[in-house]
Amino acid sequence: MNSIEPKRIAVVGGGITGVSTALFLQSDGHAVTIFEPDEFGTGTSSGNAGVISLGSCIPTAMPGIPARVPGMLLDPYGPLAIRWGYLPKLTPWLLGFLMNCTPSRARKNATAKAALLDRAHAAYDMLIHQADAEDLVSRRGMLKVYESEASFARAKFEIEVMQHTGRRFDIVSGDEIRQLEPGLAPIFARGLFFDDNSGILDPGKLVARFAETFVAQGGKVVERHAKNLSGDGPYSISTDSGEEEADIIVIAAGSWSSRLARQFGTRILLDAERGYHVMLPHPETPLNRPVALTAHSVFLSPMDDGMRLTTGVELGGNEAPPDYTRVRRMISRIAGSVNGFRSEEQSVWLGFRPSTPNGVPFIDELPGHPNVYIAAGGGHVGMTMAPISGRIISDLVAGRDPDIDLAPYRVNR
Ligand SMILES: Cc1cc2nc3c(=O)[nH]c(=O)nc-3n(C[C@H](O)[C@H](O)[C@H](O)COP(=O)(O)OP(=O)(O)OC[C@H]3O[C@@H](n4cnc5c(N)ncnc54)[C@H](O)[C@@H]3O)c2cc1C
DSSP states (O other): OOOOOOEEEEEOOOSSHHHHHHHHHTTOOOOEEOOSOOOOOOOOOSSSSSOOTTTTOOOOOOHHHHHHHHHHOTTOOOOOEGGGGHHHHHHHHHHHHHHSSSSSHHHHHHHHHHHHHHHHHHHHHHHHHHHHGGGGOHHHOOOEEESSSHHHHTTHHHHHHHHTTTTOEEEEHHHHHHHOOTBBOOOOOOOOEEOOEEEOOOOOHHHHHHHHHHTTTTOOOEOOOOOOEEEEESSSEETTTTEHHHHHHEEEGGHHHHHHHHTTOOOOOEEEEEEEEEEEOOOOOOOOOEEEGGGGGGEEEEEEEEEEOOOOEOOOOOTTTTOOOOHHHHOOOOOOTTTOOOOOEEEEEEEEEEEEETTTTTEEEOOTTTTTEEOOOOOHHHHHHHHHHHHHHHHHTOOOSSOOOOOOTTOOO
């Protein structure tokens, strides 16, 4: 018997976080409406590397990163770019990032991410099962490869933190890499194999499948931008086609979430870490699983429609037009890493990782605004953390114990 009182809930944003949250809330019997102006499965949640990455507890803010930033920015193949005109707006976020680059903060942030990652697969599997989406997921792990013993040695702190937080992975030799991935060139000395990771074969299709399931189960979609959120319960959501009322609001608008939280007087440090992909044909021997080429800060993910090359980070907010120069440069750069590499560009894409300075998402009720929740900030592993974030929000709404210490995910942390 369901003892939860059904509520009218508005979920703002229909990326992976919004649709996942909506499905969990719907399972509790609530009347849920998703506000999303774009077609499902076309935004940031569609063009990512598709790794359900249970091993990825390491935040971007790590010891040693500040010293490497100038070199990264000067390197035309480097993993970091900044749109300098955006710097004034970015400064508070950057300062927060720098403060998190100490060993103790990095350990603490990794532990907070790990607690979500530990629960991520169970939450994903519930939704994959509900949406009958098993065909979109390949459960063959993820491989991270290093070209030399020296570069592997530089990952010592990272590996120590991953071990400490209970990540499951094996250290593999060059021979073992060749057995796992015959499609890779025989140039790698060491690797980390995460056998419990999965690869999503078409992330956009997965989001769309979750959304279709939501609608088939009676969920409502307003294909509009939520412009103004107001009231103190019930709440009003205004769009350019009118107003809707809801008892509860969940802000799940990715890197746009900070603007919406500000409408309730809540300031959060959340910005876009822009990232690009280029689709290439599968190489002669397609990869079996997503592979991280650490020397180039590039992921290669085998997808239904080809091999996806995703790159590093561009800091520049949500508005600046794309610049595909770097991602295109990486095509020739990594050609020698893959046997029978095929370099014909099929398409290019830009997405916006919703990122907090410490890499830990916000999953909370907004202070002073009962019944306004936020689930945003999954950053580099937002695809992985979305269902568990949604499950936690549904627990908070239902007054259930979420079975996790929520302190690290608080808005006022
Ligand atoms: C290159 C790249 C590679 C990545 N690889 C991985 C990976 O391998 N594994 C992983 O776990 N993560 C990965 N990520 C991160 C992941 O893609 C994101 O963290 C995740 O998709 C964020 O999902 P979201 O639903 O929170 O935000 P989004 O997908 O951005 O969705 C937010 C939605 O809100 C909507 N919206 C915004 N404002 C409003 C409004 N006012 N009203 C209504 N709707 C609104 C937007 O239209 C958008 O559809 C990668 C990201 C990039 C860029």
